[in-house]
Amino acid sequence: MARSRPRVWLVAGCAALLLWASVAQLVAVGRLLVLFGLAGGAPAPSPPPSSLPPPPPRIYKSNGYLKISCNGGLNQMRSEICDMVAVARLLNLTIVVPELDKRSFWADQSNFGDIFDVRHFITSLRDEVRIVKRLPKKFGPTDSSIILEMPPVSWSDEKYYLHQILPLFSKYRVIHFNKTDARLANNGISTELQLVRCRVNFHALKFTPQIEALGNKLVQKLRAKGSFVALHLRYEMDMLAFSGCNHGLNPEEAEELKRMRYAYPWWREKEIDSKAKRSEGLCPLTPEETSLVLKALGFRKDTLVYIAAGEIYGGEKRLEPLRAAFPKLVRKEMLLDSEALRQFQNHSSQMAALDFIVSTSSDVFLPTYDGNMAKLVEGHRRFLGFRKSVLLDRRKLVELIDLYNSKTISWENFTSSVQEVDRGRVVQPSCRQKLENKPKEEDYFYANPHECLANSSQCSGTKDTITVR
Numbered sequence: 001m002a003r004s005r006p007r008v009w010l011v012a013g014c015a016a017l018l019l020w021a022s023v024a025q026l027v028a029v030g031r032l033l034v035l036f037g038l039a040g041g042a043p044a045p046s047p048p049p050s051s052l053p054p055p056p057p058r059i060y061k062s063n064g065y066l067k068i069s070c071n072g073g074l075n076q077m078r079s080e081i082c083d084m085v086a087v088a089r090l091l092n093l094t095i096v097v098p099e100l101d102k103r104s105f106w107a108d109q110s111n112f113g114d115i116f117d118v119r120h121f122i123t124s125l126r127d128e129v130r131i132v133k134r135l136p137k138k139f140g141p142t143d144s145s146i147i148l149e150m151p152p153v154s155w156s157d158e159k160y161y162l163h164q165i166l167p168l169f170s171k172y173r174v175i176h177f178n179k180t181d182a183r184l185a186n187n188g189i190s191t192e193l194q195l196v197r198c199r200v201n202f203h204a205l206k207f208t209p210q211i212e213a214l215g216n217k218l219v220q221k222l223r224a225k226g227s228f229v230a231l232h233l234r235y236e237m238d239m240l241a242f243s244g245c246n247h248g249l250n251p252e253e254a255e256e257l258k259r260m261r262y263a264y265p266w267w268r269e270k271e272i273d274s275k276a277k278r279s280e281g282l283c284p285l286t287p288e289e290t291s292l293v294l295k296a297l298g299f300r301k302d303t304l305v306y307i308a309a310g311e312i313y314g315g316e317k318r319l320e321p322l323r324a325a326f327p328k329l330v331r332k333e334m335l336l337d338s339e340a341l342r343q344f345q346n347h348s349s350q351m352a353a354l355d356f357i358v359s360t361s362s363d364v365f366l367p368t369y370d371g372n373m374a375k376l377v378e379g380h381r382r383f384l385g386f387r388k389s390v391l392l393d394r395r396k397l398v399e400l401i402d403l404y405n406s407k408t409i410s411w412e413n414f415t416s417s418v419q420e421v422d423r424g425r426v427v428q429p430s431c432r433q434k435l436e437n438k439p440k441e442e443d444y445f446y447a448n449p450h451e452c453l454a455n456s457s458q459c460s461g462t463k464d465t466i467t468v469r
Helices: 004-036 074-091 118-126 158-170 190-203 211-221 236-244 251-263 273-281 287-296 315-325 348-361 371-384 396-407 411-422
Strands: 065-068 094-096 128-134 145-149 174-177 228-232 303-306 366-367
Touching: 065 074, 074 094, 074 118, 074 158, 074 190, 074 287, 074 348, 074 371, 118 190, 158 174, 190 371, 211 348, 228 348, 228 371, 236 251, 287 315, 287 396, 287 411, 366 371, 396 411
Parallel strands: 065 094, 065 174, 094 128, 145 174, 228 303, 228 366
Antiparallel strands: none
C-alpha cells in the first residue's frame, strides 16, 4: 500500500494538470468567441477589461525586438499598430509600445499613453505577443551594429516578413520600422493573423479613461436629445490642401491651399486637376453639397446632426447652408464646456478619439469622404452588430448635384435619383472584394474585417495558417 501512494499522487497530479490545461484552453476559446461574436448571432462589443482576468502569458523564445514609428493621423496609426502587432506575433518578436507621429501636418505631440491605455494594451495581448514600454538600456539609440532602421515594403504578405525580415534578426537585435502605413496586405493573410489584427483593433486599443469618460459624456448628451446622425464632414484644411479639391472655394482660398501643399515636401503630388478629381468622386462633399444630399435622402429638418470632424475650412460661414437645412447641427465644442475640452485642445489625435467614440455609437454614420476614419469607423460598426452606416457614391452624386444646381433637373427628379443611387449603399454583411495586384483599390481590411464577424463562414478563400514555431 505504501508503495502505491507515489503512483496515486502522480496520477492525481497529472489529472489536475490536464484539467487545468483544458480549462485554460476553453477560457481562451471562449475569449475569442466572445470577442469576435463567432458564437452565433450578431457580433457583440468586447467585454469590459475588468470583467475578465488577464490571459496567461504566451511562452515563446523572442527572436528580437521590433520598434515601430507610426505615421499619419489617429485612425491611420491605429491600423498600423494592429498590423505591426500581427507581424510581431508572426515572427515571435518582442514589440515596443509604438511611437506616434509628431511631425505630420497636425503636429500633435501626444504619446501612445496619452491616447491609449498602455497597461490594458500590454496585458490584454500577453497571450499573443510580448510588449515592453521601452527598449532595454543596453541598446543604444544609435548603435547601428545591432539596430537596423528601415521601412517594410507596402502591402506585404506573410512570406515577405518570414523570408525577408525574419532572417535580418540573425544579425540585428532590434529592427526599427520607421514607416508603418499600409505595410500588411488586406488579403492573402492567414485567418489566424487576421484575428490578431482584429483583437488589437477591437479589444486591445482601448482609449484612456479620460478620453473614454468624455467621449461617453458626449454620447449621453446626444442621446438625451434623441437619435442622432454622426456626420464625418471631411472638409478640413489638410484634406482640401493635399487632395487639391477646391470646388466651392474662392480664388484666394484655393491659392492658400495650393501654397500649403507646396510647403510640405513629403507631399509628392503638387499640380492637381480639381475638377477632374471631383468628377471621379475623389473629393469630399462640400457642406452645401452635403445638405442637399441629406435632404434628398429623407433626413428631416429636425434631425440631430453631430459633426465628427476637426475645424471646418471657412468656419461657421462655410457651414451656413448645412445649418440652414439642419438647425440641430452640433459639434463637441457646443456640447462640452471649454474646461472639459481644455486638456484635449491642440491635440488633434485626442480630439479625433472623441469623434471616434461618438461615430461608433451614433444611430447613423455618414462620411462625406472615405478616408481612414470613415473606414475604421465602418469596420467598428460592422463589429458592433452592423450599425447603420451610409456610404455615399460621390461620383454619381456630384453629377446629380451639378444637374440640379444648373436647373437641368427638378428637386423631385434630384431626390428620386439620389435615393436610387443610395439604394444598396447601407453597410450590410459582405465579403471583401479582392483585386489582384491593386491593393489600394480593393476593399480595405479595416473597413470590412469579415474574418472577425458573424458572417465569416460565408467568405471563402482564406489562407492556411503560417506561423513561426
